[in-house]
Amino acid sequence: MCAPFRPPEPSQVPVGRHPLWDEALAAVNRDLAATLPEQRPLRLTVYPETADPDEQVYVALSDGEAHGNPLMPYESAAEALTAVADAAQETVSERLWRVWPVCTLHDLGMHPREVDGRPSWWCAGGSREGDPAHVRAAIGELPTAHRLHRPNRKRRKGGTPR
Numbered sequence: 223m224c225a226p227f228r229p230p231e232p233s234q235v236p237v238g239r240h241p242l243w244d245e246a247l248a249a250v251n252r253d254l255a256a257t258l259p260e261q262r263p264l265r266l267t268v269y270p271e272t273a274d275p276d277e278q279v280y281v282a283l284s285d286g287e288a289h290g291n292p293l294m295p296y297e298s299a300a301e302a303l304t305a306v307a308d309a310a311q312e313t314v315s316e317r318l319w320r321v322w323p324v325c326t327l328h329d330l331g332m333h334p335r336e337v338d339g340r341p342s343w344w345c346a347g348g349s350r351e352g353d354p355a356h357v358r359a360a361i362g363e364l365p366t367a368h369r370l371h372r373p374n375r376k377r378r379k380g381g382t383p384r
């Protein structure tokens with residue numbers, strides 16, 4: 223007889239099962255790639271113990287490790303994006319032990335927040351007057367960290383040797 227197979231590890235949620243979360247995660251992964259290029263993309267994960275009709279989906283690192291709460295049902299695409307960004311932040315902060323994402327103007331951790339209906343990375347701003355809280359960027363549109371390390375090596379191949 224075959225014993226039922228239960229994977230001991232969290233398993234990846236097939237792409238397409240939760241299209242709005244897939245879409246949201248793609249946006250958040252753009253921010254991750256822009257700010258932590260050494261990290262592999264996050265993914266949606268479900269833990270076998272909780273895999274039932276109302277399965278609990280987490281945002282996990284590429285190795286399947288997640289932290290925090292499962293994603294909650296959403297009412298709109300904006301809500302789904304904000305929730306996925308929030309879950310991603312929780313997982314990255316707790317699993318990688320780092321503040322993410324960081325506002326490069328204030329060196330502060332930012333938080334996902336819907337501002338004027340747009341899911342955004344919100345920064346509390348500086349402590350001085352005249353340096354108020356602000357939206358750094360829409361989620362999915364964080365600028366690339368400015369540590370471009372690009373040796374200027376543009377040699378043409380196939381040039382005629384002397």
Ligand SMILES: [Zn+2]
Pocket residue numbers: 325326327328329330345346347348356358
């Ligand atoms: Zn800031």
